[in-house]
Amino acid sequence: MKNRARCRRVHHRFGPTLCLLTALTLILEVGALFAADNRGERYEKGYRALQALNADGAGKVIEGLRDIAPEMSDFLVEFAYGDVFSRPALDPKSREMATIAALTALGNAAPQLKWHIAAALNIGVRPEQIIDIMYVSVVYHGFPAALNGIAAAREVFAEKGIRFTPVKREKIADKRALGLKTMDATSRGAGEKVVDSLKDIAPEMADFILEFSYADIFSRGVLSPGETELVAIAGMCAAGTQRPQLIVHIKSGLNVGLTKEQIIEVMDQMAVYAGFPAALNGISAAREAFASAAR
Template identity: 25%
Template sequence: MKVLKQMKPALLLVASLLLDATTADAQVEQKRINKMNSFIDKGVAAPAQNFTGTVWVNMNVKPDEGYDVNIGTVTFEPKARTNWHTHASGQILFVIEGTGYYQEKGKSIQLIQKGDVVKIPKNAVHWHGASHGSLMRHIALVPDYEKDKTEWLNPVSDEDYNRYQASAIKGSSKLGITETAHKNHEELWPNYVSKAAQTDPELIQVFDNFAFDQVIAHDKMETKIRVLIIMASTIGSQALTEYKMFVEAALNVGVTPVEIKEVLYQSVPYVGISKVIDFIGATNEIFVAKNIELPLESQATTSPATRMEKGMAKQKEIVGNRVNEMYKSSPKDLLHIQEYLSANCFGDYITRNGLDVKTREMVTLSFLIALGGTESQIKGHISGNIKVGNNRQTLINLMTQLLPYVGYPRTLNAINCLNEILPAK
């Protein structure tokens, strides 16, 4: 392939987000979004005669710039791929996002994902593209460009393209993954093919049968709520790769972009902007790739003049009259922290629209459980959950669904907090 794209360094994206995230000014926010969009601009549409599906290409380094090399970035939307083709000088692919396929003529299809490097021999007949359920972006390099000749051949048929997925599905049944686990996994990530199933089949068998069959069967928690609380826990765990998976899952099961962003925004006062900023950037990249226009509609309900009053009212709704005791018992040199809790944590964040208060409290509890070492706050938010109508069984269900993602120590600590605050009858 000879045409590709200009990508700005990810470090600049993170720095830009960090500098702009602390301001509420709408014009500055729009500039931040515009910057972000320019960094991940997908470029121009690839020529339809050489590609199947939606493919975007941009140049990084052109031969006419004085280098005997062609370097660029290609973005394949799910199921998109190149035709069969060859390069007289060979080609090197650096996968930088998502999951895709690569195949040389006469060989099996390989699953490729972020971090993989594919070295394509000279004149090898091959194709590459996105997997069934995931966008795939790679940087492609063609060396000795003056000597190179690219020959485009026939399109990759659906039958050939689908062979990997058919093989993977057949392989999952051989792994001993139950039909229920497979069905529940497919609900979240339709047609997703896991490379880990190839490299670590025993682990995938154990985990999928537990997380997607046994644990889900424990209760009747709505799928959207289950996905939201697990997504929230990945922020607390600082598990960015798994977070991106659950953003995709959330969109697949009908969670709105606003609901996803509200979980993300609410994590800031509990996890801290330093740990959340990369998750903001990752979310925006996913949204832009799916043509979700940014910024989203504002969900704020307070102003600088009302945040303290409305925040205090929301705090009392969730915490109760204990708020008054917290103010009275606070040393004078720490009174400002209580005021920050009311005006910032509750006034700026928890008063927002986009999520109802019961869901917000479940999400908050999920952050705290995943963080670890927050037992005092877990107890407070168990009480808060009860105050807004989430009963003991609801919280047991929450802790059960988080277990595969946060592990037993954090889950058992949360259960101890639950039994202390709301003992079983």
């Protein structure tokens, strides 16, 4: 009885203080959490951009890094999406198409490729456009890279319940003529020089370029000429091993209506997905292509 009375006296005397301390502790903890999430304008801008692409996936990306590399999630949101993706020189669809082309070319980022295929679908890129990006990738990065890209797309389409009728056009009567016409519309002479340069050593390679690359792939019409050149530029910049061809296609991009600002923006975006060296090398190639086109 005496112990109970003593406990009541202690509670009566210190209870309010203990309650106040508890409340202050909670306030401090909530304030710390708020401060951690209130990272500033760059973070807010980046997170909005990330959510606009994939609302469910945005949180999963950040939560997946919180226990092991929390600053990586900050870098991703602030730099990749706040600083780069949110820039106005390229619209979100073009950015996602360029990213899909780059990740397909790299061939070592299947989870990220699937994430961006899903994001592209979320913002209105059509399934057949995504598959045509893989077709373009065959030309510059080979069948294995393109087939792996198609496998990733298949998984995402199944997860989203997407069904579509693949584009398969009728047989081409004269592939060489169509290839030459398509090449002339984009390269305006540069492509023909490449073909002529092969006549003395690998004339059938010239046929492959005309009849497969330009007739079978580039003239399909699912991607516009500008979109075709944009994804070609992104993939070659990411790969980092095709400077002469990259220069040719940067000039082709200008010929079909891409602006210098759009092309440089593709290179800037490649800093996120292929690294700064690849982006800087792409900018160097663009500088040379712009100077050549001006002459």
